[in-house]
Amino acid sequence: EEKKMENSAVYNKDKFEESFVRHVESDLARNMFNCDDLGAYQAASNAIRDSVLVDWANTQQQQTIHDGKRVYYLSLEFLMGRAMDNALINLDARDQVAEAIGNLGFNLEDVLEQEPDAALGNGGLGRLAACFVDSMSSRNYSAWGYGLNYQYGIFKQEIIDGYQVETPDYWLKYSNPWEVMRSEIQIPVDFYGYVYEHYDTNTGKPKKIWQGGERVIAVPADFPIPGFNTTNTNNLRLWNAKPTMEFDFSKFNNGDYQQSVAAQQRAEALTSVLYPNDNFEKGKELRLRQQYFWVAASLHDIIRRYKKNHKDWDNLSNQVAIQLNDTHPTLAIVELQRILVDLEGLEWNAAWKIVQRVFAYTNHTVMTEALEKWPVDLVGRLIPRHLEIIYEINYFFLKDVEAKFPGDRDLLSRVSIIEEGQVKSVRMAYLAIVGSHKVNGVAELHSELIKTTIFKDFVKIFGPERFTNVTNGITPRRWLRQANPKLAKLISEKLNDPKYEYLTHLGNLKKLENFVNDEAFLKEWDDIKFDNKRKLAALIKETTGVEVDPNVLFDIQVKRIHEYKRQQLNIFAVIYRYLHIKKLLAEGLSVQEIAEKHYIPKASIFGGKAAPGYYMAKIIIHLINTVGEVVNNDPEIGNLLKVVFIPDYNVSKAEIIIPGSDLSNHISTAGTEASGTSNMKFALNGGLIIGTVDGANVEITREIGEENIFLFGNLAESVDELRHKHYYEGVKIPESMQEVFNAIDTGMFGLPEEFKSLLDSIRYHSDYYLATDDFDLFLDAHKKLEKMFGLGSGDPTHLREWVPKSVLSVANMGFFSSDRCIDEYAENIWDVEPLNV
Ligand code: 26M
Secondary structure (H helix, E strand, C coil), X not given: CHHHHHHCXXXXXXXXXXXXXXXXXXXXXXXXXHCCHHHHHHHHHHHHHHHHHHHHHHHHHHHHHHCCCEEEEEXXXXXXXXXXXXXXXXXXXXXXXXXHHHHCCCCHHHHHCCCCCEEECCCHHHHHHHHHHHHHHHCCCCEEEEEECCCECCCEEEEECCEEEEECCECCCCCXXXXXXXXXXXXXXXXXXXXXXXXXXXXCEEEEEEECCEEEEEEEEEEEEECCCCCCEEEEEEEEEEECCCCCHHHHXXXXXXXXXXXXXXXXXXXXECCCCCCCCCCCHHHHHHHHHHHHHHHHHHHHHHHHHCCCHHHHHHHEEEEEECCCCCHHHHHHHHHHHHHCCCCHHHHHHHHHHHEEEECCCCCHHHCCEEEHHHHHHHCHHHHHHHHHHHHHHHHHHHHHCCCCHHHHHHHCCEECCCCCEEEHHHHHHHCCCEEEECCHHHXXXXXHCCCHHHHHHHCHHHEEECCXXXXXXXXXXXXXXXXXHHHHHHCCCCCCHHHCCHHHHHHHHHHCCCHHHHHHHHHHHHHHHHHHHHHHHHHHCXXXXXXXXXXXEECCCCCCCCHHHHHHHHHHHHHHHHHHHHCCCCHHHHHHHCCCCEXXXXXXXXXXXXXXXHHHHHHHHHHHHHHHCCCCCCCCEEXXXXXXXXXXXXXXXXXXXXXXXXXXXXXXXXXXXXHHHHHHCCCEEEECCCCCHHHXXXXXCHHHCEECCCCHHHHHHHHHHHHHHCCCCCHHHHHHHHHHHCCCCCCCHHHHHHHHHHHCCCCCCCHHHHHHHHHHHHHHHHHHHCCCCCCHHHHHXXXXXXXXXXXCCHHHEHHHHHHHHHHXXXXXXXXXX
């Protein structure tokens, strides 16, 4: 505590105010009389950053002195969201700074709002990486993240006439106070060129030399990652591409100055934009260039750090663990083998053993169409030496397979890293498995599925030990304390934990079970939910113009739009509900009667982005919006039903939406959602879940109890059979769904042609995602849960039946902290221990 006080301005109001003013005057070149909220955000961030930098420098120095094993988390996406509030919470300085900022004439909440999201990711995979860096710092690991510093994050989504319109997210419009440019570090990365053989007089052996054709320089931007309740502050290093200073003199001499400057400028394009797919997109050369650029720069950096203190290559895996976030960084395996063999002169086999010990690979999908494959031609042109090495890795691998399973030609062609199709391609997942010592899935069901389906042959070849599970987690600092401060405070009071230690010992939440019969407590709990719903209603009003009554059931589905996530199932059920409410109204029932006896008042809330080229996902967005248009403007329906699509779902909106949910949807076709992580965020904030038996829903159910979650739908084990049946016997549309289709077909929600391919994919194209099989089960699950919700806050049924489930959910979510998850990686995969700095 004492150290804290002397250390920095964030713990001392006077010092903070002083520092703030200094930053306004010297960094912003303004004065306090013309400092607006944006200026205040920048000055405050700089003042806070100053103290983060002290911890950061100390941490890095001590980690270097200690010289233990470091973890490197390679991810093309880090979906960080805002940094300022998170830093204040992790430093335990929020109250002091709020007061100091108040004294200076600003309001902390307004100032925090000025920060643009760092939206350098698509969805689950990128946000997972962000939770992981928070946990790695908070649990005192020595760990770096490596990624790309995109100038444009995920596009901003506008809804115009009910359609998604994408606009660029130029998030660095104002300078970013959280990034520290390391212009002194400049790492050359080569592309193209050719490979030749050279007789090495030292070894008497031929040697491969890669002569690159185009060079780009990698310059890091570093982001300090403060831990919660610790001074341990790790580094997130995101690369920028910069042109070389070398000039193409051949062009220059030809008088083509313009051309040679243009070529230089192209370098920067490499890191300018995040690919907005959360699924593989075929053959885009720039994407592969991004991957190699990032991998080469990161490995160069890691190896340079290793070489400062070490010579013995055999020791590399005692110092370095590299985790591959999906197959996007798989070229790192090839790059390390190249460094060891071509540049450091190791024997192939010795090098390969080292490589395998260093790497581990996390898989995030079983859907085969989403597995990365790169055309051999493209790889050979871009990085010719790497293609040779891939062939050689494959040659030795297949030789081993042949020795183990002699004569099994089928097996060899099935597991070959090179796919011999119309377009010969490199199967990145196979390369990642072969080059790693561990492969993990992200939830139990998913980890089992990869072993029995897509990677089955590799279990046979390498044994089951190579495969493991690490169930995903989320950081409770952002997803409870930051997003839901009132609930976090109530919990800290109830647990008698004024320092919020439960945020790093999330199992302590269990003690909340003691209060599940305490009526005053339940009321307090419910009041906080109501308050959060009011805030969400305000966001909805502001972004869509629609007014929703915070007393109604908030039924939410926010996530990327995908057929497998089945937003279509949800909107069909909404339409069904609307049709039936209309029928009852036509029969002369009043809104009041319908609410009490048939359909409780509800707001169906959607949000999420569609990949710009994903036609079907865009139709789903359009349908949700046209349904909203009709329902919300129906003068008869009162508050029985509202349908809203919140545009531009992102991390900072999630922080408002998630705490305001009564119910959230996690309704993927069983076996398709690897884990899901928003399910955890909702449950941790006291929202109940309606979901299929898929991904981490399975473990959430085990932890919180099946009476506290609403599961429905066919199981993963039935999916193949059902698909087969659809294909050979045709799709049977249930009557309930037929009513919905008829309404769409007769133009109730706009031109039916606009939705034809969505409906046809179900009725004429085999309903791959099993909407027909699960629809009635979904409706039944709703009927059941709505009885328990009652008429919402204040209703005795609600307090008796619903709120205790909410409390019990939160009480049993301890397992899903990303701290637990990172500890499992550390112990089972990385073999590292925390270092207390
Ligand atoms: C690949 C190639 C080219 C362009 C983009 C990609 C690509 C980008 C992101 C592919 C997949 C991407 O993300 C997939 C993803 O987010 N998966 C989710 O990962 C979460 C964390 O493990 C899981 O919880 C989700 O179930 C899973 O869908």
